[in-house]
Amino acid sequence: MMDALGLAVQLVLSGDPDLLEIVLLSLRVSLTATVVACLIGLPLGALVAVGRFTGRNAVLIVMNALMGLPPVVVGLLVYLHLSRSGPLGFLGLLYTPTAMIIAQTILIAPIVAALSRQVIEDLHAEYAEQFRSLCLTKLQTVQALLWDARYSLLTVGLAGFGRAVAEVGAVIIVGGNIDHLTRVMTTAIALETSKGDLGLALALGIILLVIALGVNAAVQSVRMTAVRQAYV
């Protein structure tokens, strides 16, 4: 165990190119998925927060339920669509980073939508009467709410990123854990652990934790600045 830890530190400090490649791909896939999920989830969450339409409760239940989507199920569904015989097989996306981005986006877009719906609904309760008095359109209302909730929504995006970067079930099915192509931190950890190469597995685990800590610390410091300015 201590040997493995020592190797882990050595690998991290030496800037091992294989390690770096895995880490960068992980970040690229999960950050892209987070951005796309936010582009879909934030407006959707805002529309459901502000809208009053029949079937709204059903939409809320579905949105909240989708937050708990099992990654392997998402992986399987994306696999079925992208496989050669599937409806999107002609795109040739299976076992590419793009397939992994698609799977992670599907996994975290409901999280972003459901959490942002709650955040924006709370803010709208405060603003609604003033906005109606100012005669804002629905679009202006949604835009203003998204902007004014920006620091709370940052935390929502972070929750999505956290889920994406830590997830293994979906990316291993649609990515295939191919060396130098689709191997990310979580799939590499699973593989190296099963091979008994605990050093690399631990090194990746340490980096994953440090990234999680670093991203959270950055968002927290941004939020604290915002709190001081009463922007939260």
Next chain:
Amino acid sequence: MSDVCASHVPAAARTAQAAPILPLSVRDLALRFDGATVLDGLSFDLSATGCTMVMGPNGAGKSLLLKLLHGLIRPTAGTIAWGSHDPSAVTARHALVFQKPVLLRRSVAANIDFVLKARGKDARRRDRLLDHVGLGHKARQPARLLSGGEAQRLALARALATDPEVLFLDEPTASLDPASVLAIEAIVAEARNRGVRIVFVTHDTGQARRMADDVLFLQGGRVAEHSRAADFFPAPRSQAARDYLDGRIVV
């Protein structure tokens, strides 16, 4: 409601929107919530100019009356006629300042910019509006760190940014110190002198005396009295207003 806001009506249809909305005529206005009657049989007229102070004890229906006149809620019965218009059709030609200002989580300047942009007004007016309410030096500061008086002045500047023909104020100075109260009153008086029709809810008798051209006194969801200020303060006609001005408990 907001779908009929006049600012979003196509230009071609706006000719009709330019028709005068004053004087105001209210007839047999009633509002019921879940079977409880909160406003009942209100009838009164407001002239085209001046400042009407709306007074009365808590629960008399003053704030609800403002929201009805502004078109934010619909009456259960009766009519509100702004000229020939329904309130919801002319909401954009009014502005309402709430007792507790709802400020955006942005800078002071951005709070004004937002309204100017949303309502298609000249963005260059922002600095003038902020100077007008004495907040020019605070333009870059976060709006929600302003003091109570400053926050209310910003809310007032934002309301004026929409070029309202009617300005509703719902106890805007209820929790402010005397200097802040006078600053707000000066801005409102200036707007009134420019021809903006003021409808001002207050519990402050001194404020009512300073500002009023006429007084609409409500009690228990009804109009107890609507008189010219010169008549109201020396000799109110209604027992409810007499008791209120004398400081006796009115329920």
